[in-house]
Amino acid sequence: MDMRIIGIDIGGTYFRIGTVCDGKKVTRFQKVPTASVIRSDDVILDMAQFIQEYIQDTVIDAVVIGFPATLDRSRRKVMQAPNLEFMEDLPVVDGLGAKLGIPVLAERDVTMALHYDVDKYGLSTDGVICGIYFGTGIGNAIMIDGKPLSGKNGAAGEIGHIPVIGSRLRCGCGNEGCVENLAAGKYLVRLQQEHYPQTPVGELFARHRQEEALREFVDRMAAVVAAEINILDPDHMLLGGGVVNMTDFPRAYLQERIVARTRKPYPARNLQIIYTEDEPEKSVVGAAIYAGQRVE
Ligand SMILES: [Zn+2]
Incomplete structure (x- = not known):
C-alpha cells in the first residue's frame, strides 16, 4: 500500500517537516525555527496550525512525530523534554489527532533515527x-x-x-x-x-x-x-x-x-x-519508516 506520511522532527532549535511517499522519498522538506512554530501557551493548537498550513488540502494517511523527550508507555503523551520545557505532560497524540482529523503517532526521535539507519544499512x-x-x-x-x-x-x-x-x-x-x-x-x-x-x-x-x-x-x-x-x-x-x-x-x-x-x-x-552519518532528513524519513511498520 502506498502511503503518504508527514514526518516531523521537533528539536529545541528547529522543527523539521517533510512529506514521505513510497516509504522513503521525501518531498517538501522544511526546517523552521521551533520558536516560530510554538508561539503561545497552547502548544497543541500552534502545532496543529503549522501542520495544517503545511498540509493544505493534500490527502495524508498519518502524521508521525519524533520528540527529544521521554514519552509514556502508550506513546500518546510527551512526559519530559529537557530542551523543550513547554512540552511537559503534553497529550500530543490525542490532542493533535482531534484537531487534524488524521491519525497521529509519536515516538522518541532516536527511535526514528534507528529505524532510518536499520533500513539504510539493510539490517x-x-x-x-x-x-x-x-x-x-x-x-x-x-x-x-x-x-x-x-x-x-x-x-x-x-x-x-x-x-x-x-x-x-x-x-x-x-x-x-x-x-x-x-x-x-x-x-x-x-x-x-x-x-x-x-x-x-x-x-x-x-x-x-x-x-x-x-x-x-x-x-x-x-x-x-x-x-x-x-x-x-x-x-x-x-x-x-x-x-x-x-x-x-x-x-x-x-x-x-x-x-x-x-x-x-x-x-x-x-x-x-x-x-552512521548525520543526515538532515534522517528523523523525518525514519518517522515514515516507523509509521509504515506500525500501520502494517
Ligand atoms: Zn540525567
Missing part, C-alpha cells in the same frame, strides 16, 4: 539492535525483533543517565553525575570554553585528539557503548550523532577502547559496530 531486525547517538546529550534506542523497547513507564533506553560515581555534575534530568554530562557534546562545549578557547568546538578533534582530555573523553564514550553491549550482546550496534561525525573524530581509538571494555571472550570477539 535484519531479528534479534537485538542498539543505537547510541552522541549529540549534545546521549540518545539511545533499543529494538528487539523489530519492536522498539519502551519499558514499564516508556522510559527504557536512557543510557545517558547512568550515574558516574564521584561526579557531582547536575544533569538536565535533575539527577547528578549522569554520564551524558561527561561523554557527549555538552562536555566538549565546557572543555572548549575552559581549556581550548582558541579552538572552535567543531575542530577539537582535528587539533587536539592526541591530548589526554580528549582521549579520556573518547574512553568514556567507549564505556557507555560497552555498558550497553555487555548487558544486551546486540546483533548490531549502531553509533551516530554529531560527536562521532566531527572532523577527525578518532573512530579507531573509540573502537579499540570499546573492545578493551567489553566482556571477553564474547561479546568482545564478535562486535558488529556500524557508524
